Amino acid sequence: METEAIKALAAGIAMGFGAIGPAVGEGYVAGRALEAIGRNPEAADKITPLMFVTMAICESTGIYSLVIALIVIFG
Amino acid sequence: MELSVSLAPDILFFIGGFPVTNTFFWSLFISLFLIILILFVRSRLKLIPGGLQNIVELLLEGGYSFVKSIAGTEKKAKRLFPLVFTMFVFILVANLATYIPGQSAVTLHKEEGVVSVFRAVIADYGMVFVMTLITFLITQIVMIAANGPFGYLGKFINFKGPMQFFLGLMDLVGELAKVISLSFRLFGNIFAGEILGAVMLFLAPFFVPLPFMFLGLVTAVVQAFVFAVLTLVFITMASEIPESEVSKSEPV
């Protein structure tokens, strides 16, 4: 196989597998946040921004895989 | 029509050897827009708000109280608010500006080919990197101010034991990882949104891209918010370190 093809494959695999963790994690965060809001609707204003921040932090690993994929392709 | 994906912004023209890229041009444009907008609102402040003033007031007041709730004290909030809020507004407007219809049709013909005049500012890593760098530098400065220069160095390099040494190194790595994750989160999201939109438009020009565009709108707001809040949290955490260490070491 050509190097280019392997690079493309590697980037795709890195991104694909890297996306699993954040997806599950963010889903979990959102689910628990919604549960909390359902239990205590008055706290929704406080929970929602926290939920976004936490989700953003969960996303970090996905971002790392994106960086790796970019390095693999362009680096 | 060929689907072209480029990470780097395209250079529009040179001013005395200085390359003006389309994102730089666009960011200047957005900055100018924001400045004019706020000056306009300020010059027409009325006791009874209406229309534009309402929106600006809502954003400013809500933003300030939010910054205060995270920063803790009024003094910190006053210092952090301009930076954080400007980041939020700039990213938000830059993201939303990509939804102005027809802008991708404005192109500049050059020798290398067709170059689009407008490009999502945040989809250029340079701008994001600059903002992240500001966050990073301020965080380090605040940390040094809070811990003292030796305390700051001691946080990362210490010889109290092999475990502490290792943890200090990990902190160092963590600081650098913060920069990468913070910048690439914003960049990656917006860039991916752009590419997704382009691909969808390429595959099916009508109606199909709409849900993705809507998702992109949500992403635009959320990512702007996340970037600003993370900046705020990092700086606040950096300024609070000595207190937490004191309170941690006291009961032991």
Add this chain to the structure above:
Amino acid sequence: MKLLEALGLDLRILIAQLINFAILVLVLWKFGYKPILKFLNDRKEKIEKGVEDARRASEKLEEMEQREAELVKAAKKEAAKILEEAKKQGEINRQKTVDKAKEEIGQIINQEKAKMEAEKGETLREIKREVGDLIVSSLEKILGEKMTDKKDEELIKKIVKNLK
């Protein structure tokens, strides 16, 4: 690194962006957020003061209304009391007057009765006496003779008894 190149990082552009962003922050802060937030704060204070004033005014009004109502209530009570007393007093006075009048009338009637009784008795006695004298004189005339006192008296008594 080729990645940096691929990302299009150019030091000159980065510096330009930094300056651009710094200017944006400064201008927005100095000419935007600061005066607008100050304005909002001032307005908030003004509104708070207005609300406080309104609250105080309404409180005062309420207090005054309450006091007024109390006053009216007290006055009404007093008036009712006075009226009641006056009524009572009037009743008593009337009763007294009536009683007095009744008594007086009774007295007068009694006096009149007694006087009349006395007059009647007097009249009767006088009549009796006169009748007795008349009868005596007439009998004397009729009989033409002077009777003894004893006989005379017996006879008069008999006659008078028969007359009755």
